[in-house]
Amino acid sequence: MDIKKTCLYDRHLALKAKMTEFGGFDMPVSYKGILDEHKAVREKSGLFDCSHMGELRLKGKDARQFLNDVSTNDFTQLSENKLLYTLLLEPSGGVVDDLMVYMIHSDEFLLVVNASNADKDYEWLKKHLNGYDLVLENVSGFYGQLAIQGPQAKDFLETIIPGVSQLPFMQFDYFMFNNERIMISRSGYTGEDGFELYASNPTTVKLFDRLTSLGVTPCGLGARDTLRFEAGLPLYGHEINGFITPLEAQLGFFCKLDKPFIGRDVLAAQKEKGLERRLMGLELLERNIARDGYIVYQEDAMVGYITTGYMIPNTNHSYANVMLDKKVKIGSIVTVEIRNKRVEAKIRNRKFYEKKYIKGA
Amino acid sequence: MAKINKELKYTQTHEWLKVEGNLAFVGITDYAQETLGSVVFVDLPSIGSSFDQKEAFGAVESVKAASDLLMPISGRIIDVNQTPIDSPEVLNEDAFENWLIKIEILDSSELKTLLSHNEYEKITH
Numbered sequence: 001m002d003i004k005k006t007c008l009y010d011r012h013l014a015l016k017a018k019m020t021e022f023g024g025f026d027m028p029v030s031y032k033g034i035l036d037e038h039k040a041v042r043e044k045s046g047l048f049d050c051s052h053m054g055e056l057r058l059k060g061k062d063a064r065q066f067l068n069d070v071s072t073n074d075f076t077q078l079s080e081n082k083l084l085y086t087l088l089l090e091p092s093g094g095v096v097d098d099l100m101v102y103m104i105h106s107d108e109f110l111l112v113v114n115a116s117n118a119d120k121d122y123e124w125l126k127k128h129l130n131g132y133d134l135v136l137e138n139v140s141g142f143y144g145q146l147a148i149q150g151p152q153a154k155d156f157l158e159t160i161i162p163g164v165s166q167l168p169f170m171q172f173d174y175f176m177f178n179n180e181r182i183m184i185s186r187s188g189y190t191g192e193d194g195f196e197l198y199a200s201n202p203t204t205v206k207l208f209d210r211l212t213s214l215g216v217t218p219c220g221l222g223a224r225d226t227l228r229f230e231a232g233l234p235l236y237g238h239e240i241n242g243f244i245t246p247l248e249a250q251l252g253f254f255c256k257l258d259k260p261f262i263g264r265d266v267l268a269a270q271k272e273k274g275l276e277r278r279l280m281g282l283e284l285l286e287r288n289i290a291r292d293g294y295i296v297y298q299e300d301a302m303v304g305y306i307t308t309g310y311m312i313p314n315t316n317h318s319y320a321n322v323m324l325d326k327k328v329k330i331g332s333i334v335t336v337e338i339r340n341k342r343v344e345a346k347i348r349n350r351k352f353y354e355k356k357y358i359k360g361a
Numbered sequence: 362m363a364k365i366n367k368e369l370k371y372t373q374t375h376e377w378l379k380v381e382g383n384l385a386f387v388g389i390t391d392y393a394q395e396t397l398g399s400v401v402f403v404d405l406p407s408i409g410s411s412f413d414q415k416e417a418f419g420a421v422e423s424v425k426a427a428s429d430l431l432m433p434i435s436g437r438i439i440d441v442n443q444t445p446i447d448s449p450e451v452l453n454e455d456a457f458e459n460w461l462i463k464i465e466i467l468d469s470s471e472l473k474t475l476l477s478h479n480e481y482e483k484i485t486h
Contacts, residue, residue: 287402291426311401311424
């Protein structure tokens with residue numbers, strides 16, 4: 001299969017980005033360096049090309065009912081111009097994908113899904129459409145997507161899109177730019193205030209050029225991952241996958257067990273019985289880095305494995321997420337096997353960073 | 362464009378070796394640091410341990426990934442450079458200046474298996 005390019009591919013090359021394959025796309029890992037990009041988003045503002053993300057359009061009078069039946073969150077109270085995080089599950093409770101759902105109207109929703117899962121999700125949803133009055137369309141190619149994130153994101157975006165800073169958290173609206181109606185939500189994947197912008201491919205390129213020329217730092221997938229990790233946000237393929245349930249990944253808040261949905265019974269039974277394992281955080285007590293897949297021990301017993309781990313950029317704090325046996329409590333000392341050595345670590349929560357979302361309104 | 366030092370010998374896996382009698386210094390190449398990006402952690406062995414040629418003796422880690430360090434030739438560790446341990450970013454500043462380990466050469470016949478600067482330049486371009 002040919003590697004795909006986003007509409008910003010030429011910009012990435014012109015900025016001399018380090019490129020890598022991700023979700024079938026040739027994407028920037030970093031431009032000037034992950035350390036600087038992470039810092040830019042925490043202290044000023046950063047701009048991400050998210051055009052690789054998949055977009056599926058669900059249209060028809062049964063759209064709301066369908067989402068409620070096939071995904072974990074509750075859509076009955078959702079209103080127009082709001083977005084909601086939800087998950088698709090296998091009957092086993094394992095995660096097919098996690099996604100952000102934009103309610104355009106009560107009979108039209110836009111589903112924003114992981115790039116690597118877009119085709120799988122489309123097929124999976126199509127398989128479940130039987131009996132619903134609905135049309136599902138994969139519109140991934142039509143949209144470019146940008147995320148502008150950081151404490152100064154609202155000021156930069158406001159200068160080119162007046163009024164956008166009034167948008168409340170987890171809501172979206174339409175704004176004019178480049179003679180085009182673009183969709184912008186107050187949301188993101190970094191733990192900072194920020195916006196996600198959906199526009200045609202040519203307009204996405206114009207937005208990218210305007211924002212970078214104003215001084216917003218272009219950021220790659222490297223910083224996107226350190227930022228989301230530090231903010232305690234999950235990534236499909238790491239914290240969640242087909243063999244992990246959302247309850248184990250501590251995403252129970254997004255699973256409304258008081259209504260039916262695919263996989264619900266397994267979750268309900270898990271909740272009743274108590275979890276055998278769950279996602280926790282750890283901090284290494286020696287200088288080292290615990291990477292995805294490393295094994296965690298308590299004395300000589302294997303008690304878990306790392307799903308993501310980083311030395312937080314510009315610090316000496318080395319944190320990781322660990323899928324951990326229920327017997328191992330917060331505050332416990334464990335060891336992580338790193339290159340045939342056992343490195344001590346302390347179990348903690350996953351709040352490595354206090355999120356800075358601007359709520360209210 | 363990555364720099365090359367003409368005084369050194371090289372491996373396919375981007376380590377360099379500088380021979381001084383029966384001793385040698387080992388480090389990573391400029392190409393290696395450029396490919397890795399910001400180095401944030403260097404894991405080096407303890408003095409006195411011995412490793413075979415091509416055996417992993419430690420690792421350099423960028424934000425994103427860990428890369429094993431492989432022994433260019435068999436050797437016993439007689440010194441470890443504390444500077445890149447304390448300040449890993451020096452490897453991004455000058456990879457040839459900041460050696461990682463000093464070894465006693467255990468089998469000098471292995472030296473002829475290493476790449477010259479010309480040969481190394483070819484595999485990195």
